Amino acid sequence: MIDTAVIVATSDASTNPILPDHRPILWPVLGKPMIIQVIEPLYRLGVHNFAVLIGVEDTVALSELQRRWMPDIKIEVSMVMPGESLTSAIQRIFSAISRQSPNFILMGHNTFLDDETLTSVVNSSERCMVQSASDQDSVCCVAVSVEDIESAAKGSQPKSLSEIMRALAKSTAKTIKQASWHIQVNRLDDLYALHEHLLETKEDPYILSEISDTVKIVPPVRIDPQVSIGQGSVIGPYVYLERGARVGYRAHIDHALILDRGNVDANETVQHAIITKSGRIHLA
Incomplete structure (x- = not known):
């Protein structure tokens, strides 16, 4: 069994104008920062040692990573040094923790896949790679030494995490596993797709704020604490209201994320959109 994972804050995802104060590593996912939602499934499977590699621009995530999200978990944060390649930084981390485990799981902070595939990786006694369910050229995660x-790292230096994992897949013999589902969150429409999937599959309590009996909830819906919803509103399906969201009287919201103190006006209809205090985008 593998008990150590290296999570890399990739540069594939970029900040968005409607979430200007959130680095992608901290984008909200059902009440928690994205990177914590990546760590939690591994933690439940017995992986309790995590090394998180971030860039200088992601140091804002340090306070969140240092919170006690789960008992008996160890999260060590390292930064890619100025002038250091990502490959060298990962190699440095692997070398520092190699005494703890012969093999490690390597994946990005924005990679989500099914629990069955993750379980097979954690319980594997050999090195393995996981291919995306939709793209066989895409490597979701690897278990390597x-x-x-x-x-x-020999020869030409791969620059991105996806290139590194493809190089690892080619350079070492591994068992190939196929993910049943895989979502890579690089843009806000990916973030919505992830929420849509998790709302269908997670069994967490879905209403954590007090709401009026006149509000109609059409599951699946997740409502964080401290959300204000006006009387006569219809919420759902496929809606996540983050802490601080405000919904006016008789509003109708479906297939939407209301994040970062976003506001929906009274009598407004919102469909296929992401709304924050800084703006909104409409999903295709």
Whole structure:
């Protein structure tokens, strides 16, 4: 069983004008920062040692990563040093923790896949790679050793995490696993797709604010604490209201995320959109 994971804050995702104060590593996912939602499934499977690699621009995530999200968990945060390649930074982390476990799980902070595939990776006694359910050229995560990353670092240096994992897949013999589902969150429409999937599959309590009996809830819906909803509103299906959201009287919301103190006016209809205090985008 593998008990150590290296989570890399990739540069694939970028900040968005309607979430200007949120680095992608901290984008909200059902009440928690995205990186914590990536860590939690691994933690439930017995992985309690995490090394998180971030860039200088992601240091704002330090306070969130240092919170006690789960008992008996160890999260060590490292930064990519100025002038250091991502491959060298990952190799440095692997070398530092290689005494804890012969193999490690390597994946991005914005990678989500099914629990069954994650379970098979954690319980694997051999090195393996996981392919995306929709794209066989896309590697979701790998279980590798420090020797593997050293081998992949030889020759031309891959620059991105996806290139590194493809290089690892080619340079070492591994068992290939196919993810049943895989969502890579690079843009806000990916964030909505992730919420839509998690709202269908998670069994968490879905209403955590007091609401009027006149409000109609059409599941699946998640409502955080401290959300204000006006009387006569219709919420759902596929809606997440983050803490601080405000919904006016007789509003109708479906297939939408209301994040970062976003506001929906009275009598307004919102469909296929993401709304924050800084603006909104409409989903295709």
